[in-house]
Amino acid sequence: MRKPRxxxxxxxxxxxxxxxxxHAIVEDLYTLMLDASAPKxxxxxxxxxxxxxxxxxxxxxxxLFAALDPGAPISAVAVSEADLVGQEGDAA
Numbered sequence: 001m002r003k004p005r006x007x008x009x010x011x012x013x014x015x016x017x018x019x020x021x022x023h024a025i026v027e028d029l030y031t032l033m034l035d036a037s038a039p040k041x042x043x044x045x046x047x048x049x050x051x052x053x054x055x056x057x058x059x060x061x062x063x064l065f066a067a068l069d070p071g072a073p074i075s076a077v078a079v080s081e082a083d084l085v086g087q088e089g090d091a092a
Contacts, residue, residue, distance in 0.1 A: 004067040
């Protein structure tokens with residue numbers, strides 16, 4: 001797993017890219033956990049595979065959170081809620 005670069009909190013583009021990458025990992029992890037908690041006959045993957053993938057995703061999330069640069073000044077321009085949720089008009 002590659003170590004992500006530091007993400008300055010004042011750089012809106014870098015922060016949005018970090019949010020998108022983090023969101024993708026969380027969505028994958030959520031899907032894995034749904035599969036792991038399903039009854040055996042409904043699971044798509046073996047539990048050993050699911051545990052391995054969950055540990056891998058957890059490690060990736062830890063690296064992403066460590067990449068946030070707490071020493072960077074926060075920009076006066078905040079990330080809007082629409083940027084966090086997605087474009088307006090997207091079906092959820």
